[in-house]
Amino acid sequence: MTIFLTGASGLVGSAFARAAARRGHRVVGTVGSFAGEIEGVAQKRSLDLGDEMAVTAAVLDAFPQAIVNCAAISVPEQCDANPALAQTLNVGLPATLARLAHHVSARLVHLSSEQVFDGARATPYAATDPVSPINLYGRQKLESEQAVHAAAAEFAVTLRAPLLMGNSAAGQRSNHERLFADWAAGRTPRLFTDEFRQTCTAENLAEVMVELCERSDVRGVFHWAGAELISRHALALRIRDHFKLMEKQAPLTSVTRAELPEVARKRQACLALNLAPLAGKLKTRPQTIAEQLKELNVPVPVREWYHGL
């Protein structure tokens, strides 16, 4: 099928393009500022996704069987820094894509976030549990879910995704890539021992999204994540060990939420996700941390630093 993919240059978008091409789909992928080639993208379109008329023209030109939305302002601090732009990309764009999906009768796969929850409880959140975002990013992702399913209920599926590992085109987007960037620059990341996430890789999430393009019987809002809950500090230790880095090459500072209340106030303590009923419907399996680590590459921008150690 022809798939119109927004955010083809992003962490998830580039993984999706590769996964969709492997399954024989034709991907028309949009980029913003990214200039390089993207594996799996048959037709690349440079587009300002804040321009509704340009988005509409591009979708109608592609006339896809599926629309996959991987574009967003996906860093909470960047949403706070430019709320109007974030509103356009995180809410306006998905609403436009949903109207277009309805118009051309295309499947719509949209991405939301675990951050629609406040993270105040330790037990896994079901997709049907009450939401209560604590930051602007979380509120916008929630608004996007509502807009998407109001405009294209019979075509849309939304996945709430967790903190992501994986390999991005620019090598600076995912959890392990940001750790490497700190270490190569001589910085010591400060990580919470009591902030828990159920991380998965962008590649694993992308496999799920390709399945969902092909499974139009699955509609509504669902959760996807990894198979294990882990603290940010413990995850960084696993990443350091996996790449055989020593403490002096890759230092870490552990902190607790009580030690940094001002920082902790804006962050969720525990985001455990219940993957039912979606996990039972799909071929793709949630990954353990060990499986995720095996997929990670040394990020391109720090390869010289790493191999020179």
Ligand SMILES: NC(=O)c1ccc[n+]([C@@H]2O[C@H](COP(=O)([O-])OP(=O)(O)OC[C@H]3O[C@@H](n4cnc5c(N)ncnc54)[C@H](OP(=O)(O)O)[C@@H]3O)[C@@H](O)[C@H]2O)c1
């Ligand atoms: N990363 C995570 O840990 C995480 C966790 C949970 C959920 N999510 C969700 O997953 C989705 C994908 O996130 P991601 O991490 O893959 O994002 P990302 O790496 O930051 O990529 C964002 C994409 O959006 C494009 N974009 C942004 N503004 C644009 C504009 N004005 N015009 C055209 N393109 C624009 C970027 O294009 P250029 O780079 O070419 O400009 C890039 O392709 C988002 O919905 C995010 O909220 C992410």
